[in-house]
Amino acid sequence: MADTLLDYETEAAHYDETRGGVPRAEAAAAAVLRLVPPGARTLLDLACGTGLVTGRIVRPGLKVLGADAAHAMLLAAGRRLPGRVLRADARRLPFPDASLDAVGAVWLLHLVPFTEEIVAEAARVLRPGGVLAVTVDKDAAHDVGSDIDALLRPHRAPGAAHDRAGRVEALAAAHGLAPAGATAFTGHGQGATPEGTARKLRAGYYASWFRGDRAATDSLATAVAALPDQSRPRPAPEYRLAAYAKPVSS
Template structure:
């Protein structure tokens, strides 16, 4: 897993910036019930998405476990951020109307615990909105995808739709139609994919040793247009309603 204390300094610049954040926020808001008054954004990071969730009548808060990320987020949401583990939120039961988790569940081995905690803090009728199948969204149909997909397909990710839906049901969360959005600026080039592979960026699904990395590296290095980004991914948001 990446060191998000170190990532804070350049996170926004390397993750699609405002266009990606705006697309994510608009998709999340399309799934928030019209009468919702409070929304908690888990793993809010620098708050670039979180600040774009604010709208009249909806109080938005951000939570993150990384100090450096929260320092940036606090500048965007003064007095509306808290340092917290998404598995142990400093909130009473049935405290908020919506919980969002964008680009979180694929990073951790304890996604079911996050889903359970979200269910605990949601009021009846409240919604959990979360990205699912994140890794599978990248490089679809591209030459990079042809190399990486067999590895991804062999791994049951922590954020697969089926996995999250099954655990949501255990905690009174019923699936409803979701949404999708474009990950602007997130199309990968072969050279950048290789850098990420060697840097541990794909640790959530890659289980190879040094020899496996070098085998994949050779395949990626043989691709044409080493610095040309492939198509931007389409990320998927799942939506679950807290039963009364």
């Protein structure tokens, strides 16, 4: 739900334990597999991070590789998945045209403004019949229906989200990919607490919501800090994963 890019070189050391760990990773991996065609032989997991999800995308006959741009993340992933990770920019993948059966991108598109470049590059490397599986509407999944959400919702700008489902579908269509199903999974361990949300607000997360208005940011942080049960996590988010397929030539 953060509005600013994290420094993933420094985040790598404690990333897993602050992001739901194995339960969240297993749920995400299972969701990816639900959308990957049964006959797929190769899958590239973009922004694989520490490899916690990548290593759990397991199916007989499916070779799974991970790619990330952060060196520290790749060091962690390499210890988990020796020989199966590479450093790469998601906009410039070191694979030939039509060489992969599936590309996954879990919790990536919401972070970057160059969504179209990522979708275009995935479309390039996918074989006919191949699938791109990506999380969409990530911010909208957080705190839905909670008291935190009631305070934050009026300040969100859903039309500006880089991973907005309608936007991603339109970009996929522009690059020859058609909708091929969707699923959802629980972000175990990701339920926000009021104290944590207030801390993020004061640290500058969600800054674009307020266009530099520090007084408005502080006012919202104060309101969140006044909620009851400050350390109690609210319900875990339900993330959406959508698939887009490259048509098979007739």
